[in-house]
Amino acid sequence: MTASDPAVLDPGDAARIAEAAEALLDPARARLREYALAESPSGDAEALARCAALVEAGQAAAGGRVRRVPSPSGDHLVASWGPDGPGHLLVVGHYDTVWPVGRLADMPYTDDGTTITGPGVFDMKGGLVALETAFQALDAAGIAVPAPVRAVVVADEEVGSPTGRDLVEAEMDGAAAVIGLESPHPDGALKSARRGSTRVALRVRGREAHAALDPGRGVSAVDELLDQLAAVRAAVPDDGTTLFNIGRIEGGSRANVIAGDAWAEIGLRFTDAGSERRMLDVLAGARPVRDGARVEAEVLTSRPTWQDDPANPLLAHLAGLGAALGRDVRGRPAAGAGDANLPGSRGLPTLDGLGPRGRGAHAADEHIQAADLSRCAALLAALFAVPYRP
Secondary structure: OOOOOOOOOOOOHHHHHHHHHHHHHHHHHHHHHHHHHHOEEEOHHHHHHHHHHHHHHHHOOOOOEEEEOOOOOEEEEEEOOOOOOOEEEEEEEEEEEEEOOOOHHHHOOOOOOOOOOOOOOHHHOOOHHHHHHHHHHHHHHOOOOOOEEEEEEEEEHHHOOOOOHHHHHHOOOOEEEEEEEEOOOOOOOEEEOOOOOEEEEEEEEEEEOOOOOOOOEEEEEHHHHHHHHHHHHHOOOOOOEEEEEEEEEOOOOOEEOOOOHHHHHHHEEEOOHHHHHHHHHHOOOOOOOOOOOOEEEEEEEEEOOOOOOOOOHHHHHHHHHHHOOOOOOEEEOOOOOOOOOOHHHHHOOOOOOOOOOEEOOOOOOOOEEOOOOHHHHHHHHHHHHOOOOO
């Protein structure tokens, strides 16, 4: 690099990066097709292994030094570029999706040159492809990576990173800054803060009995669960600090048996730690409505709230790099949560949303803008070429 100010991208380098990233668009589209066709639902170790092998090979082909971190539910990946040493830029991402194997039958991969659809293209395999393309663009432009870059790609982000979280936390040690490869806001703005996110299992044990011959002897776990969920919903404040979703319910065995067991998975999102504590206290303090029923709440996974920093020097740095590439880079808080919550909550300079624009996360119309694979790769390449220094 010829720029004397570390926040400035040399115009000639900017032009070469943008040109190289644009030239790599078709290979990036082909790569994304491979990734999307390798369906990789959280918890399916066999399917995840197939996709992990592709991601590992792609990162290695982009010059990364890749190691796999074994996990029973799916291996995680750690890749490094540039020199070894402290002060690395940490990149966080994931290759698991919310879609089961076979979803492609109803949600096929398509690419008409403008829009790419399919399970996982937006959340967040497009971001993984942009990462690889960024390093390929730097290589094509003849620009070295001057400072350490380390990427952690986990296999369980969509279920709260129960095993991936420890790896992200370990790789945060010594990091100068952290970026996430999740999607940006629909208008392309980056994500400068995120709500906290907690998954809770609310379990009820009742007593089974014949629903017609001896109903008075039974204690319906399903009925108890419904009453408990209604009470929790009623406790959610209407001040905008807390989002509440019942994502899954299971219970009972058949219509002629009083249900002996039932449970629900609850998703909670918070703007601050105090709001989280209040709702968790409500769940922990749940008491049975029916004699003979038992109620228990268990926190499955939790991500801390990442509060917004109005100054945000990392965002200012990226805005300067974006300007050199002809892009207007902005940022604002987001409602969703992800692995960037952890470093953001610890005060590390953090931004998320460096993946391609699109819509439909966790929805049947999931898609990205094809050209954004190159645009995202160019911005990432600029950041790797001109590293942020606190």
